[in-house]
Amino acid sequence: MRIAIGYFAHETNTFCPGTTSLAAFRETQWEEGEELIRKNRGVRNDVGGMIAAAEWLGIELVPTLGTTTQPSATVSTEAYTTIRDEIFARIRAAGDLDAICLTLHGAGSAEGIDDMEGTFLRELRAVVGDEIPVVVSLDLHGNTTQAMLDYATALFYCHEYPHIDMYERGEEIVEVAAKIVQGELKPVMHLRTLPVAIPPTTSFSGPVKAINERCFAWEGKPGVLDCNFTHGFPYTDVPVIVTSVLVVTDNDPALAKEAADDVAAYALSMIEDFRPHLPDAEEAVAQALAATDLPVIIAEISDNCGGGAPGSGTHLLRALLAANEPDTCFGFLVDPATAMQAHEAGVGATIPVRLGGFTDELHGAPIEAEAYVKCLTDGRFVLTTPMGAGQLEDYGKMARLVIGNVDVIVGTARSQTFDEGVFLLHGIDVRRVRIAALKSQQHFRAGFEPIAGTIIRCDTPGLTTSNLANLPYTRITRPIWPLDPLPEG
Numbered sequence: 001m002r003i004a005i006g007y008f009a010h011e012t013n014t015f016c017p018g019t020t021s022l023a024a025f026r027e028t029q030w031e032e033g034e035e036l037i038r039k040n041r042g043v044r045n046d047v048g049g050m051i052a053a054a055e056w057l058g059i060e061l062v063p064t065l066g067t068t069t070q071p072s073a074t075v076s077t078e079a080y081t082t083i084r085d086e087i088f089a090r091i092r093a094a095g096d097l098d099a100i101c102l103t104l105h106g107a108g109s110a111e112g113i114d115d116m117e118g119t120f121l122r123e124l125r126a127v128v129g130d131e132i133p134v135v136v137s138l139d140l141h142g143n144t145t146q147a148m149l150d151y152a153t154a155l156f157y158c159h160e161y162p163h164i165d166m167y168e169r170g171e172e173i174v175e176v177a178a179k180i181v182q183g184e185l186k187p188v189m190h191l192r193t194l195p196v197a198i199p200p201t202t203s204f205s206g207p208v209k210a211i212n213e214r215c216f217a218w219e220g221k222p223g224v225l226d227c228n229f230t231h232g233f234p235y236t237d238v239p240v241i242v243t244s245v246l247v248v249t250d251n252d253p254a255l256a257k258e259a260a261d262d263v264a265a266y267a268l269s270m271i272e273d274f275r276p277h278l279p280d281a282e283e284a285v286a287q288a289l290a291a292t293d294l295p296v297i298i299a300e301i302s303d304n305c306g307g308g309a310p311g312s313g314t315h316l317l318r319a320l321l322a323a324n325e326p327d328t329c330f331g332f333l334v335d336p337a338t339a340m341q342a343h344e345a346g347v348g349a350t351i352p353v354r355l356g357g358f359t360d361e362l363h364g365a366p367i368e369a370e371a372y373v374k375c376l377t378d379g380r381f382v383l384t385t386p387m388g389a390g391q392l393e394d395y396g397k398m399a400r401l402v403i404g405n406v407d408v409i410v411g412t413a414r415s416q417t418f419d420e421g422v423f424l425l426h427g428i429d430v431r432r433v434r435i436a437a438l439k440s441q442q443h444f445r446a447g448f449e450p451i452a453g454t455i456i457r458c459d460t461p462g463l464t465t466s467n468l469a470n471l472p473y474t475r476i477t478r479p480i481w482p483l484d485p486l487p488e489g
């Protein structure tokens with residue numbers, strides 16, 4: 001059996017200015033042909049799972065292209081068409097294929113294309129026809145559309161946030177594709193959309209944990225292949241942003257609808273539990289200083305590169321520097337100019353810095369300070385968090401600066417902080433500090449919950465705020481909770 005694989009993932013934050021270029025994809029992750037297999041074998045991501053399943057099932061994989069970049073502005077026409085055409089050309093050149101397995105995101109938007117995944121799948125069908133199974137894994141922040149259902153054979157979203165189950169979804173789509181080819185499965189899907197936009201909410205506790213348990217109970221019933229509470233992505237201002245329940249059954253549409261309706265009603269019954277109550281930067285630092293279970297991790301959720309924010313915002317850093325307490329650190333601030341300045345000055349130098357705040361006014365003004373250059377690195381390390389373990393990260397030139405009593409790491413590339421790796425790279429053992437501050441919405445939990453005494457999430461003015469009422473929506477479909485009351489019925 002021969003299955004073509006590939007991935008094309010972008011989480012589009014339409015509130016970011018400009019467009020996301022082809023160069024951004026090429027510079028972040030661009031894996032062609034055999035490189036796609038070589039770089040992902042054993043990595044805890046979707047493609048790693050696809051490779052593992054294919055190897056134990058004896059399936060020949062035909063690798064096409066894998067590319068992604070940090071969540072950011074609307075994908076440019078050039079980026080979309082180039083990536084699409086590269087994947088299609090490799091599929092055309094592959095010869096006889098039994099199935100196609102792809103990882104997409106679900107929250108992609110390109111110039112003039114609100115629903116990038118639905119459009120991509122429709123255009124793929126024009127190339128490969130209607131008969132071949134196209135089985136897709138996605139990120140639970142995807143906005144599911146009718147076009148995606150119409151043109152994919154089956155869609156499997158990850159269930160966990162942090163996304164620690166991407167590897168299992170990768171395995172699953174290859175296993176499902178193989179069973180479809182062998183005539184053992186005939187997936188049918190039912191989508192139930194909810195009139196809500198939920199702020200990013202972890203599945204490790206709270207309402208999503210409860211909703212997932214209900215989904216998993218349905219998955220335990222015969223005939224249910226997948227039952228997924230799909231969060232949607234509230235930072236894509238397009239008419240199709242949706243939280244939804246998507247159920248895949250083995251040729252049983254009534255069962256799929258029954259499960260979707262049940263989970264949807266259950267989720268709506270606890271919608272108020274999704275309303276965030278988060279401290280601002282000053283309050284978060286005050287709470288951290290009062291905490292006795294150490295270390296305290298403070299996550300600035302509203303300047304999360306993983307949702308499209310710049311990562312150079314200064315609100316939380318300013319509050320931490322003002323406290324000026326020993327054994328406190330910040331990892332990390334995206335600030336290429338300061339990282340370069342530190343590398344040019346060298347270890348042991350004291351330099352005047354102007355930290356962050358260079359993209360817009362929303363994320364705070366630059367911070368001027370005297371900084372001691374403690375160490376310099378190339379920004380490369382391997383993730384150890386269950387989400388993506390084994391993956392090489394490369395944040396470019398980085399530096400550990402000391403400002404007063406606070407250690408501040410600055411870096412070149414945009415990324416959220418997933419695990420302690422970026423601290424260790426700079427000689428900081430976060431297990432032994434009092435407060436470690438970072439920028440991440442929820443993914444940090446997978447790496448830090450096992451080692452943190454206290455976790456505090458803080459919401460400052462930023463592009464990934466949990467206070468959705470602060471976002472300048474113009475295109476989403478109304479009414480939608482929490483901007484509007486939950487519609488009756």
Ligand SMILES: [Zn+2]
Pocket residue numbers: 139140141163
């Ligand atoms: Zn996600």
